Amino acid sequence: MTRIVHLTDLHFGFHRQAMVEPLLERIDALRPDLVVVGGDLTHRGLPGQLAQARAFLDRIAAPVMCMPGNHDVPLWNPVARTFWPFAGYRRLFGPSLTPVGRAGDVRVMAINSADPYSWQRGKIRAGEISRVIGHVDPIGTNIAALHHPLQQLPRVDKALARRATEALSRMEAAGVQVVLSGHLHRWAVDELLATGRHPRVLQIQTGTALCARLTDRQNEFALLDIEGADLRLERHMAPMQAMAFDPPQVGQYSRASGVWRRV
Incomplete structure (x- = not known):
C-alpha cells in the first residue's frame, strides 16, 4: 500500500498560524x-x-x-511578474515547476497551471499534456497533480483553466487514473464522479490546508491509501473555529471494473 498526502492552498501570509502545528502533527502521525x-x-x-x-x-x-x-507569482511587482514570474519560487522550492515523484507503484506527475498573465484563471501549456502522458506507467497507478481543476461543477463561478478539457480527456485515454487539484477551496470528489464525464479518472479537488478566509468554513487535506486498483480516501478537516483536526471522513473507491466506483 502507498500513502500519499495531498495539501493545497496553504496561503502563507494569510494563514491560520494556530493550525500549523496541528497540521504538521497530523501529517507526521499518518506516516505518508x-x-x-x-x-x-x-x-x-x-x-x-x-x-x-x-x-x-x-x-x-x-x-x-x-x-x-x-x-505564488509576484502580484505587486509587474516587472518580475512579466519577465521572471517564478524566480522566487524556483529559488526556494527548486528549479523544476513540474516535478515527477514516485512512491511504490504510484507515479505522480506535476503540472504547472499557474498563468502569470491571468490572476485567477490557469492554463495548460503547450507540450504539458504530452509530457505527462510520456511519464505514464502502464502497470502502476498514475496521478496528475496541478493547482487548477480540470473539471468544475456548475456551482463554480470561476473560469476553467485553458485546455483543461483537452488535458483531462487525453490523460484519461493514456492511463492517468487520479487527478489532484485545489484552487477553489472546495472539496469535490463524488459529485465529479457522478457526472459520468470521465469515469476512469478519480478527480480529488481538495480544500485549503491553512488559509484563514472564514468563508472557507474549514481547513482540510486528503490522504490517499492506494493498493492496486483500490483507493481509500480520507478527508481530514478542522473547522475554522477549531484548533485541531477532527477524525477523518473516509471513502472507499475501486477501479477494478475499469471505471471508478465508490464501494
Whole structure:
C-alpha cells in the first residue's frame, strides 16, 4: 500500500498560524510515503511568505513534491511578474515547476497551471499534456497533480483553466487514473464522479490546508491509501473555529471494473 498526502492552498501570509502545528502533527502521525503540495503555498508570492512556506515544508519528514499556484507569482511587482514570474519560487522550492515523484507503484506527475498573465484563471501549456502522458506507467497507478481543476461543477463561478478539457480527456485515454487539484477551496470528489464525464479518472479537488478566509468554513487535506486498483480516501478537516483536526471522513473507491466506483 502507498500513502500519499495531498495539501493545497496553504496561503502563507494569510494563514491560520494556530493550525500549523496541528497540521504538521497530523501529517507526521499518518506516516505518508509522499506529500504532494498543490500550489498557492503563499498568499502574494512575497519573499517572506515564500520563506515561511519553505520552513513549513522542511519540517515534513516524508518526501515532498510541489508545484506553483496563481498566488505564488509576484502580484505587486509587474516587472518580475512579466519577465521572471517564478524566480522566487524556483529559488526556494527548486528549479523544476513540474516535478515527477514516485512512491511504490504510484507515479505522480506535476503540472504547472499557474498563468502569470491571468490572476485567477490557469492554463495548460503547450507540450504539458504530452509530457505527462510520456511519464505514464502502464502497470502502476498514475496521478496528475496541478493547482487548477480540470473539471468544475456548475456551482463554480470561476473560469476553467485553458485546455483543461483537452488535458483531462487525453490523460484519461493514456492511463492517468487520479487527478489532484485545489484552487477553489472546495472539496469535490463524488459529485465529479457522478457526472459520468470521465469515469476512469478519480478527480480529488481538495480544500485549503491553512488559509484563514472564514468563508472557507474549514481547513482540510486528503490522504490517499492506494493498493492496486483500490483507493481509500480520507478527508481530514478542522473547522475554522477549531484548533485541531477532527477524525477523518473516509471513502472507499475501486477501479477494478475499469471505471471508478465508490464501494
